[in-house]
Amino acid sequence: MTRHEALQRILARLTPDDLALFTTGMISREAFNIRDRAENFYMLGSMGLLSSLGLGLALQQRSRTIWVVEGDGSVLMSLGTLSLIATCQPSNFIHIVLDNEAYESTGGQPTITSTLDLAPLAQSAGYALVRRVTDMAALEAALGAAQAAKALAFILAKVTGRAPEGLGRVSLTPEAITQRFAQVLTHAAAQTRNTAAAPAGPR
Amino acid sequence: MRTATEFWNILKRQQVTFFAGVPCSLLEGVIHAALADPQVTYIPAVREDVALGIASAAHVSGGRGGILLQNSGLGNVVNPLTSFNLLYRIPVLMVVSWRGYGGRDAPEHLIMGEKTPALLEMLEIPYAVLAAERLEENLAWAITTMEQTQRPVAVILRQGVIA
Numbered sequence: 001m002t003r004h005e006a007l008q009r010i011l012a013r014l015t016p017d018d019l020a021l022f023t024t025g026m027i028s029r030e031a032f033n034i035r036d037r038a039e040n041f042y043m044l045g046s047m048g049l050l051s052s053l054g055l056g057l058a059l060q061q062r063s064r065t066i067w068v069v070e071g072d073g074s075v076l077m078s079l080g081t082l083s084l085i086a087t088c089q090p091s092n093f094i095h096i097v098l099d100n101e102a103y104e105s106t107g108g109q110p111t112i113t114s115t116l117d118l119a120p121l122a123q124s125a126g127y128a129l130v131r132r133v134t135d136m137a138a139l140e141a142a143l144g145a146a147q148a149a150k151a152l153a154f155i156l157a158k159v160t161g162r163a164p165e166g167l168g169r170v171s172l173t174p175e176a177i178t179q180r181f182a183q184v185l186t187h188a189a190a191q192t193r194n195t196a197a198a199p200a201g202p203r
Numbered sequence: 204m205r206t207a208t209e210f211w212n213i214l215k216r217q218q219v220t221f222f223a224g225v226p227c228s229l230l231e232g233v234i235h236a237a238l239a240d241p242q243v244t245y246i247p248a249v250r251e252d253v254a255l256g257i258a259s260a261a262h263v264s265g266g267r268g269g270i271l272l273q274n275s276g277l278g279n280v281v282n283p284l285t286s287f288n289l290l291y292r293i294p295v296l297m298v299v300s301w302r303g304y305g306g307r308d309a310p311e312h313l314i315m316g317e318k319t320p321a322l323l324e325m326l327e328i329p330y331a332v333l334a335a336e337r338l339e340e341n342l343a344w345a346i347t348t349m350e351q352t353q354r355p356v357a358v359i360l361r362q363g364v365i366a
Binding site (some may be wrong): 041043044045046048049050051052053055056057059060061078080081083084088174175177178181182185186189 | 221223244246247248249250252253254255256257258259260261262263264265266268282283285286287290291292293
């Protein structure tokens with residue numbers, strides 16, 4: 001299973017309200033090019049920070065599912081956050097690690113996940129649902145299980161393959177990423193507060 | 204000297220109630236009061252950068268978030284400040300305790316104690332040193348500055364200002 005295929009499948013499974021956060025480097029670039037949407041958030045820098053932001057969002061946005069999609073390098077940088085997320089146990093949090101055992105964005109240097117299995121780490125941290133998948137059918141089943149479970153989920157997808165040739169960067173400015181994402185959240189909040197109001201037109 | 208309850212009451216009036224942090228002995232009373240207050244969320248983060256990531260969720264959700272940290276942890280937030288919060292224009296209130304203030308503290312606090320204001324200035328993080336008799340004013344300034352600049356803003360807490 002290539003990372004590109006896995007990302008395509010993940011993006012196809014998002015429901016309209018789902019918030020999807022993508023980590024620094026190729027994962028953000030690929031996700032942006034496969035299916036950009038206002039509910040996507042791209043972390044351009046700050047490798048390792050994404051899961052913390054995801055945890056905060058899961059606590060702030062209880063009625064939405066938060067998807068955090070990161071790589072093995074990113075999750076290794078923030079293993080402490082894994083434990084904190086499990087301790088907080090948000091039921092609206094799906095944590096996906098696309099593990100290619102390499103820092104691909106910087107030239108494919110090896111990480112340590114060829115010998116370190118992240119799934120048992122998540123299990124012992126206390127994630128409610130943990131799946132380790134190596135092919136598309138198993139990924140599809142794990143995504144379905146995570147969406148149905150309404151419980152803190154961790155999916156470790158072992159992936160191969162390089163990013164497509166000529167893959168573009170995220171063409172939004174960081175400020176635009178914030179503004180677009182905040183608009184989705186505050187617009188929805190305003191609608192919830194005033195259900196009698198006519199729906200606002202497109203912005 | 205002001206009480207931690209007074210501190211939180213001011214922040215609650217300013218609608219800053221979503222916090223994450225890493226403890227410091229100077230923040231002991233402040234954190235205990237937060238944990239005891241159902242109107243305040245306090246997530247015990249495992250590192251200061253993790254706290255910053257968590258608290259940043261408040262801004263994109265239309266609210267205001269904050270972090271509590273010792274100044275020794277400022278080094279851990281340099282990366283997320285420069286490549287996330289400052290870049291993405293995501294303000295967060297940073298409540299930073301000031302160990303090593305005036306060069307009188309345990310040795311591990313002396314260098315960062317001396318460098319704390321310079322570090323914030325270098326990063327262009329607006330900051331105020333909290334004074335007990337000006338606590339309301341200091342915190343109001345911090346919130347207004349967050350709104351106006353869309354940057355994280357620090358308030359620095361020395362020993363003896365909040366019990």
